[in-house]
Amino acid sequence: MKKHLLKILALGLVGSMAFAATGPDTYVQMTFGEVDSLDPAQAYDTASGAILENIYETLYTYKGESITEYEPVLATDYSISDDGKTYTFKLRRDVLFHSGNRMTCRDVEYSIERLLVTNPGDSAGWFYAESLIGYDGVNAKDYFGDNPSQADLDKYWEAIDNSVQCVDDYTVQFHLIKKDPSFFVKLMYTASSILDSKYAIENGEWSGTKKDWYDWAGKDLRDGFLHTHDAGTGAYKLVKWDGKDVIAERFIGYWDYANKPQMKTVIIKVVDEEATRIQALKAGDADRITVNNRATLDTQIRGMANAKVIESDKWLGAAASAVFFNQKIAAQDNPMIGSGQLDGNGIPADFFKDVNVRKAFAYSFDQDAIINDLYLGKAVPLTMALPPSFLGYDPNIPIYNLDMDKAEEHFKKAYGGKLWETGFTMTIAYNSGNTTRQTVAEILKANIEALNPKFKINVKAMPWPQFLAAYKNGQLPALVLGWGADYADPDNFIYVFYHSNGYFAKKVGYANPEMDKLIEEARSITDPAKRAELYSKVGYLAYEDVPVLPLPRPTGWMVLAKNVYTKGAPAGMDVYNNPMRSGSFLWKDIIKK
Amino acid sequence: MTTFIVRRLLQLPIVLLAISLLIFGMMQFLTPEQRAATYAKSEQQAKNLDLIIRQYNLDQGFLVQYSTWLKQVLRGNLGYSKQSHEPVVTTIRKRLPVSAELALYMFFPTLLFGVWMGTMAAIHRDRFVDQAVRVFAIIGWSLPTFVLAIWMLAVFYGYFKLFGIGRADDRIMVEFAKGTLKAYTGMITIDGILNGRWDVTLSALKRLVMPVATYTIVASAQIMRVLRSSMLDVLNSDYVRTARAKGLPERVVNLKHARRNAIIPVVTIAGLMFAFMLEGVFFIEIIFNIPGLGQWAVPAAIQLDFPAVIGIALLTGLVVSIANLAVDILYGIIDPRISFQ
Numbered sequence A: 001m002k003k004h005l006l007k008i009l010a011l012g013l014v015g016s017m018a019f020a021a022t023g024p025d026t027y028v029q030m031t032f033g034e035v036d037s038l039d040p041a042q043a044y045d046t047a048s049g050a051i052l053e054n055i056y057e058t059l060y061t062y063k064g065e066s067i068t069e070y071e072p073v074l075a076t077d078y079s080i081s082d083d084g085k086t087y088t089f090k091l092r093r094d095v096l097f098h099s100g101n102r103m104t105c106r107d108v109e110y111s112i113e114r115l116l117v118t119n120p121g122d123s124a125g126w127f128y129a130e131s132l133i134g135y136d137g138v139n140a141k142d143y144f145g146d147n148p149s150q151a152d153l154d155k156y157w158e159a160i161d162n163s164v165q166c167v168d169d170y171t172v173q174f175h176l177i178k179k180d181p182s183f184f185v186k187l188m189y190t191a192s193s194i195l196d197s198k199y200a201i202e203n204g205e206w207s208g209t210k211k212d213w214y215d216w217a218g219k220d221l222r223d224g225f226l227h228t229h230d231a232g233t234g235a236y237k238l239v240k241w242d243g244k245d246v247i248a249e250r251f252i253g254y255w256d257y258a259n260k261p262q263m264k265t266v267i268i269k270v271v272d273e274e275a276t277r278i279q280a281l282k283a284g285d286a287d288r289i290t291v292n293n294r295a296t297l298d299t300q301i302r303g304m305a306n307a308k309v310i311e312s313d314k315w316l317g318a319a320a321s322a323v324f325f326n327q328k329i330a331a332q333d334n335p336m337i338g339s340g341q342l343d344g345n346g347i348p349a350d351f352f353k354d355v356n357v358r359k360a361f362a363y364s365f366d367q368d369a370i371i372n373d374l375y376l377g378k379a380v381p382l383t384m385a386l387p388p389s390f391l392g393y394d395p396n397i398p399i400y401n402l403d404m405d406k407a408e409e410h411f412k413k414a415y416g417g418k419l420w421e422t423g424f425t426m427t428i429a430y431n432s433g434n435t436t437r438q439t440v441a442e443i444l445k446a447n448i449e450a451l452n453p454k455f456k457i458n459v460k461a462m463p464w465p466q467f468l469a470a471y472k473n474g475q476l477p478a479l480v481l482g483w484g485a486d487y488a489d490p491d492n493f494i495y496v497f498y499h500s501n502g503y504f505a506k507k508v509g510y511a512n513p514e515m516d517k518l519i520e521e522a523r524s525i526t527d528p529a530k531r532a533e534l535y536s537k538v539g540y541l542a543y544e545d546v547p548v549l550p551l552p553r554p555t556g557w558m559v560l561a562k563n564v565y566t567k568g569a570p571a572g573m574d575v576y577n578n579p580m581r582s583g584s585f586l587w588k589d590i591i592k593k
Numbered sequence B: 001m002t003t004f005i006v007r008r009l010l011q012l013p014i015v016l017l018a019i020s021l022l023i024f025g026m027m028q029f030l031t032p033e034q035r036a037a038t039y040a041k042s043e044q045q046a047k048n049l050d051l052i053i054r055q056y057n058l059d060q061g062f063l064v065q066y067s068t069w070l071k072q073v074l075r076g077n078l079g080y081s082k083q084s085h086e087p088v089v090t091t092i093r094k095r096l097p098v099s100a101e102l103a104l105y106m107f108f109p110t111l112l113f114g115v116w117m118g119t120m121a122a123i124h125r126d127r128f129v130d131q132a133v134r135v136f137a138i139i140g141w142s143l144p145t146f147v148l149a150i151w152m153l154a155v156f157y158g159y160f161k162l163f164g165i166g167r168a169d170d171r172i173m174v175e176f177a178k179g180t181l182k183a184y185t186g187m188i189t190i191d192g193i194l195n196g197r198w199d200v201t202l203s204a205l206k207r208l209v210m211p212v213a214t215y216t217i218v219a220s221a222q223i224m225r226v227l228r229s230s231m232l233d234v235l236n237s238d239y240v241r242t243a244r245a246k247g248l249p250e251r252v253v254n255l256k257h258a259r260r261n262a263i264i265p266v267v268t269i270a271g272l273m274f275a276f277m278l279e280g281v282f283f284i285e286i287i288f289n290i291p292g293l294g295q296w297a298v299p300a301a302i303q304l305d306f307p308a309v310i311g312i313a314l315l316t317g318l319v320v321s322i323a324n325l326a327v328d329i330l331y332g333i334i335d336p337r338i339s340f341q
Helices: A002-017 A046-055 A105-118 A125-132 A140-144 A150-163 A197-202 A210-216 A274-283 A294-301 A355-363 A367-374 A404-422 A435-451 A464-472 A491-498 A503-507 A513-522 A528-545 B002-027 B032-039 B045-055 B062-074 B088-123 B128-142 B145-159 B170-178 B188-194 B198-235 B238-245 B250-262 B264-280 B282-287 B293-302 B306-334
Strands: A026-031 A060-062 A070-072 A075-080 A086-091 A164-168 A171-175 A236-241 A246-250 A265-270 A307-311 A319-325 A424-431 A455-462 A478-484 A548-550 A557-561 A564-566 A590-592
Touching: A026 A274, A046 A236, A046 A246, A046 A265, A070 A075, A086 A105, A105 A125, A105 A150, A105 A164, A105 A171, A105 A197, A105 A210, A125 A150, A140 A150, A150 A164, A150 A171, A150 A210, A236 B170, A246 B170, A265 B170, A274 A294, A274 B145, A274 B282, A294 A307, A294 A557, A319 A355, A319 A435, A319 A491, A355 A404, A355 A435, A367 A435, A404 A435, A424 A435, A424 A464, A424 A478, A435 A455, A435 A478, A455 A464, A464 B032, A478 A491, A491 A503, A491 A513, A491 A528, A513 A528, B002 B062, B002 B306, B032 B045, B088 B128, B088 B188, B088 B198, B088 B250, B088 B264, B088 B282, B088 B293, B088 B306, B128 B198, B145 B198, B145 B282, B170 B188, B170 B198, B188 B198, B198 B250, B198 B264, B198 B282, B238 B250, B250 B264, B264 B306, B282 B293, B293 B306
Parallel strands: A026 A265, A424 A455
Antiparallel strands: A060 A070, A075 A086, A086 A171, A164 A171, A236 A246, A246 A265, A307 A557, A319 A478, A319 A548, A564 A590
16 A cells, blocks of 8 residues: 555656646746726726736737827728817728627627716726716716706717717718817727627627616626626637636637637636745746745846746836825825924915925925836936837936035025925825835935935835725825826827826816916817917926926846747747736737747 | 534524624724725825725724625625635635645645654654654744745755646646646546546646645644653553553554554644644645645735635635634544543
8 A cells, every 4th residue: 555655646746747837828927916807897907907808809009019000900090080079990801700690880889888987986987088078077877866857868979879870881980079189199098998789689798789788877786797708809708717817729710810829728826925936937837926025036037947037127017106296285184294284284275285395395305316216227217208109208307316505595595594494294105015216205304304404204114905095085285196098199298297187187186277288288189289389388387396306217027948039929929018008018929049 | 412403503603703803903093094995005106095995894983894795695795805806705615726726736745744753753762763753843833934934845846846836737737727628626636537648647746746745844843842741641650551562563562552642742733733734734835836725815914905804714714613623523433531521
């Protein structure tokens, strides 16, 4: 018996030694952070986007690494009316859904209308609604509250119904409520993926008619069929998502199957522990893993026999973050502003209204320290709160960097010299674990306190829920906020950061009429050169007015198995990386050599 | 005995109700915004926090929320877990077999190893074997689980490419996903046999080696120490001296007479160990990437994923109550002096 046991054990060991790498036609990616939903109208996070962009398709998409060049996918051609309010798309005729149903204009109409009908609060529906129907970008239930009149609802439904129309089976028209230069790129976001209307309706999703539209308004789509099922046309179809890992397979009926994807099976695994991901890469069980910080690359990945680190100074992502100075801090029960007065023991609620205070803080901020300490030298400073690859980014605008003399000069000017006399006490909070926010807070504390013994900044770590609540209630005096692009248009950043009605600016009480005018003009015209000029003006004005202090952008990297490449990689690179793609590249472009 | 068991089982719903009230009470200390944090992972998503609060009734009073929740529970609905992106009941149904399988394979080696080492230490008191066992116990007891787990992972998996992580080969997991392999029990080692596929069972067993070894080293220390000290007490008792005086061989005295009595405290520990193993092996599940309850419960608690937290608490209450009951019944079997009246 013992002998037998030993034999079995030995066999088991040999068996486990022989386990191979992931195989020539299987791609395994290990990442952290789960998919939130596989319903395109609900998903608004990168983990979900990275799956959706492969199992669903949009009318047009980004070409290779570019965010300014596009290629047709489910459409073949498009035109824009002279007044910029009607977009007409010719659709591809030979497209099959994963169910076997053929795609027609009806599906496009259904997909976009469904997005506008449901538009749950935590989805991307708002920016489609803003272009197509107005209503502040919110769904009917949230817009009208508890007792809407029938007339109001009829009007809302009509707006949805008129916004997308089929000219014939293969021609679709979008009618905008006003000119919107970013509408075309909005259609490339996964939320506007085209789904199989017949299959969705058969399985209990919205009927596509007026009859039950209001029942679906604002609905949490995570209860629905499409949350876990796929109704797409993509090169890959979903085999299973179990709330954690995703398994997908090459779709044989894909309209572009002539360019057959090499990977037959794709597995996206959620592996929360970085050490585990690294060991899996080492053991040959992963083709790509997520590595969170640069130091790990140098200490653990480089030099690994079967792995490679791909990086580029051009990979700056489609995101921007900045330090915000809150000009209307919530004063009630807020320990972060101490006494709430300019008496040395606190700060008033409008402490940052004085531009000198903002400038003093900006000059106390050490960009180089952030670049060197936090990003090990691999980062570039931003001249404005806009990703450098976007239209309108102006690299010539000056940036604020550490200058203690100028900081002192502005602190002395602030509040007619009173601030320098009395000093101040305030708290800068960050959410525990967020090293960027922590570093920013500590740098500001160190430099500002060194200027004047009466200046006191407390740095406080808070758990995420508490931090979020304080943020929402406007209690944070100065904070770091980041924005990831929804669509590749500068307006998606500039409006948010600088316009008095923009999400962030509004939150921190920043309003500058001159700024608003520039931004409004830029979002109402389509000429790229003219828009770029306006955005450059915005950048210069922001430098003068310092509503926010843009933070440096770290350059990106990818950790892959040695034999993984993609089609369409730029010269000298193994893979392409499009900042607007949640997964950097598409699965159908993966090649193993 | 039957009356005893029935009475204990009837107490269960009351225990669970108390647990739910307690947790609900504690949740009232959090503001609606803080509770909504589980739905917003970034400030960008917090854009519509008010809508989220309204959608999930997070701003309602204690009684309204509790009665709403209770009505749902009575219909078999524990709510939606934001952490697992699906209903809580679905997640428990999926993850419980995973944790149970892991617990089963960890439980017996840990228990047997602990009992054997503890016995050896007591019998050879103050001699080399005893010292060695005690050193091992101290190391096992004080070594953080995740340190040992990462070390195992790096050496056996990363370097020697042995065993593997997760539950089975990717190839097999794809077959389960497609339905060509049926998940009868959710325990892959058993499902492999039921599907008539030994390769599946072997693949799953291979992946259990590292987690089981890690847990055995860490957890058997406690059993070892308890058994050693209770065994020493028993070995010094009158009846053992009598047995020796009667001329019984040392082996019979130790293993038949002494150990049976010494094992009573171990039963208590083992029962609780099994109960908490279902969720208490968080680090092992995280590091070896095993999608069990712990891997869901801990992040859910940190994220204030309320439906998940309360679902887990109820499950824990249920398991601990049942484990306690089992321990009490076992007492009666081991020790005839204990009566259930």
